[in-house]
Amino acid sequence: MPERKVKRPMSYSKFWTYSDCPLQYKFAYVDKIPEAPRPEYSFGRSIHRAIEQFHRRGPGKTTAEEMLRLLDRSWDTEGFLNPEVERKFKRAAREIVRQFHADETKAYRPPLAVEVKFDMEIDGIPFTGRIDAVSKLEDGTLEVLDYKSSEEPITEDDVSKNVQLGIYQMAAEEKFGQKVGRRTIYHLRSRKKVSAPALTDEGKAGLRRAIVTAVRCIEAGEFPPRLSESCPCDYPNYCPYFKDKDEHRGQSQGHLVDDYERTGLSHKDIEDVVVQYAALLEGGKGNSLLASELEAKMLSYCQEHDVLRIWAGEMTVTLVRALEPSGESYVTFAIGKAGKEEGATVVKASQDDYV
């Protein structure tokens, strides 16, 4: 087997980040630009610690008050905008912990293990992680469980397409030598456990293939930006789709190409060009000489500023590469609106291929 260039172990977060947007992966894991701290991460981590303690000591030895004290003692203060926001999150966390204690102590079934660390290999790729909880089901199979403290409700379809649980299934089967029969998300805010059956052998093979493909692309240095639901991520100042936006302007990191004609256009000038171009397209004159002139200006501007998108208020034009029926490629512009990316190159990461 050829030696792999990716020496550091893969993890679910790395794999998810690459699948979502390869450029975001590069910023986070190759360039190691620190992510902005997020309140919801601190919130989730603090609740996880209280739940872990509950399971480790058992409900008989952990009262709700003790859980709350632990939550207070180990509260993660990172990422909150101001003390009022932090208080709001803390109130919600305390409520979750109180409800969790009340629900779990009614008919407690201790998990087989909590916070289960794993190291496995997927086709020679080291892969590490930690499973929130693994339980034994009545039929002798295992259940892998993940606690979620987010607000969005969870459906069975979400669980069945959840890649993280698919990876946990493979890790638990290897670590405990038993089949997983159920994958579950415990949605703490709604106090609901939502389950889906285990991945089939075919599903696991598809997931392995997807991980291997991602690692090959990383090793080959393939980091194209991909618009996704995470946009803008933590790196808008560096991203060619976002660094032209008002609040990120002036942060250009250099140029992609050298042989372009400098426009010398200010951002205000190019905004006017964008508005004119959009009006032409709307009036059905997308093929006119003027449209071509405006496109040439926008293209030069994009190259000059190393951006793939020009923002004009809430309107955007995105540079896209399109294919002629002959197979020849050319660049054009797609008009869009912030948040609604119709016509632009939105590529949503799909997990349907491997579940």
Ligand code: SF4
């Ligand atoms: S803003 Fe979007 S396209 Fe740009 S790096 Fe982040 S995820 Fe990728």
